[in-house]
Amino acid sequence: MILFKNTRIFDGSGAEPFPGDVLVQDNRIVAVSRTGAGGTSAPKATIVDGAGTTLMPGMTEAHAHLSWPSSVERFVPGMSLPPEDLALNTARNARILLDHGFTSASSGGALGKTLEITLKAEIDAGRTPGPRLVPASIEREPPNETAFLASGNVVEHGRGAEGVRAFVKECAAKGAKVVKFLLSGESALKPGASMQTLYSEEEMRAAGEQARESGVWLTGHAHCPDAIKMGLRNGFRVLYHCTYADDEAIDMLAARKAEIFVAPTIGIVQATLDATPPPHFDMSHMKADASAVLERQKKLAPELKRRGVRLLPGGDYGFPFNPNGRNARDLELFVRHLGFTATEALVAVTMRGGEIMGLEHELGRIEPRYLADLLLVRGDPTRDVTLLQDKQNLLAIMKDGRFHKAPVTPT
Ligand SMILES: [Zn+2]
Numbered sequence: 043m044i045l046f047k048n049t050r051i052f053d054g055s056g057a058e059p060f061p062g063d064v065l066v067q068d069n070r071i072v073a074v075s076r077t078g079a080g081g082t083s084a085p086k087a088t089i090v091d092g093a094g095t096t097l098m099p100g101m102t103e104a105h106a107h108l109s110w111p112s113s114v115e116r117f118v119p120g121m122s123l124p125p126e127d128l129a130l131n132t133a134r135n136a137r138i139l140l141d142h143g144f145t146s147a148s149s150g151g152a153l154g155k156t157l158e159i160t161l162k163a164e165i166d167a168g169r170t171p172g173p174r175l176v177p178a179s180i181e182r183e184p185p186n187e188t189a190f191l192a193s194g195n196v197v198e199h200g201r202g203a204e205g206v207r208a209f210v211k212e213c214a215a216k217g218a219k220v221v222k223f224l225l226s227g228e229s230a231l232k233p234g235a236s237m238q239t240l241y242s243e244e245e246m247r248a249a250g251e252q253a254r255e256s257g258v259w260l261t262g263h264a265h266c267p268d269a270i271k272m273g274l275r276n277g278f279r280v281l282y283h284c285t286y287a288d289d290e291a292i293d294m295l296a297a298r299k300a301e302i303f304v305a306p307t308i309g310i311v312q313a314t315l316d317a318t319p320p321p322h323f324d325m326s327h328m329k330a331d332a333s334a335v336l337e338r339q340k341k342l343a344p345e346l347k348r349r350g351v352r353l354l355p356g357g358d359y360g361f362p363f364n365p366n367g368r369n370a371r372d373l374e375l376f377v378r379h380l381g382f383t384a385t386e387a388l389v390a391v392t393m394r395g396g397e398i399m400g401l402e403h404e405l406g407r408i409e410p411r412y413l414a415d416l417l418l419v420r421g422d423p424t425r426d427v428t429l430l431q432d433k434q435n436l437l438a439i440m441k442d443g444r445f446h447k448a449p450v451t452p453t
Contacts, residue, residue: 043067044440045084046416048077049092052424054099054392054407056385059424064097066414069443074408090449095437096422098388099406100145100415101430102395103173103356103369105282105305108135108161109153110360114142114367121153121361132157135366136165136172142367142433145415145441146174146405148398150261150282150305150358151181151222159217171446174415176399178261179213181222203248206241210249214256220280223249225262226269229331230314236265236285236331243272250276265335267291274298280398282307282356284346285338292342296349303398306343308375309357311335313364336379344381353380354398355391373427384427414443 044066050059051074063082065073075082109132111118116131123131132152139147152158158177165172200208213221223246227235241249253260254277261280262273267288273281274294280303287295295302314332319325347353355372359365373391376382382390396406405413418438421429429435439447 104354105356
């Protein structure tokens, strides 16, 4: 048993942090008590003194690309690695996310068919450190040797309803929990592509049917209105970007707010604007596209939030200029650009995170019976979310009741 004492508790619900104690037994939170309410008695518990800290639920990355090469520990000037390197690098990225307070990750696609599935098995068995993972199969073909960035090629499956159906079935059989489709193209990589749909209605209807039959979730990259609507009509659970949602798409998102999750994916947008590329790499087109996306998201995200659509942090980390490990920056960008308060951004990355992981009522809150994924943070992130970008401020990281990072005394 572990007893966090004398800390301020942000419980994930959006309520004001309050002083109190939290008791963990095995992998669950078993008691939460407010200071002055009698306290928690657990004579055998190991005590963690949380003076000057905030205890909050672990964070969830809603658009994770663990297999995308670059991280805060390793710069990779491109998107492709030899298979052995890719596998080891992906495992390291999983550890890096956990080091930075992300105890859960919902995948936005992998660079290998079974890479994340194998990784999840290793993590769940306790053989390698990493977040809880909703694993995906391959998102797109690994880029060719001359490509600096992911090519944006569609996944390697046959076209037509039968081809798509077979692909979803195969991913499910291999153990993927989500299957990712590029519903629209990506203008950052190919001018104009964000406004094009890459699949037919018939193909996505087949994907939706097969996903329900195989028990997997669908996630989609969708910028243009038609791509968003196609995803919504066919039961997609997560949509990334949604940049150019028109009124009808916004109405459809709001109508499905109990089922749908949206990750605006603002991290990559800001990183593109901030990047200073080497002279041989021309990013001017990407930067122009990112400016347009940012202006659009500044208006769209507050409107979706107002309509009750669940928006989650998660920002395509893994590109050379937007490395894995920087994921908590999305919180700052939600506050700076998307009309979120610090507390709302924290709710999105904790409680909503539990929901996107499929563990609603079990993960993402500090409540009795919830899974013990906890961060002991120096200071108060409800006043300043940027605190979470510095892993030195994460004094302890607990996942499933065990310390990934044992408490260090705050200084
Ligand atoms: Zn992505």
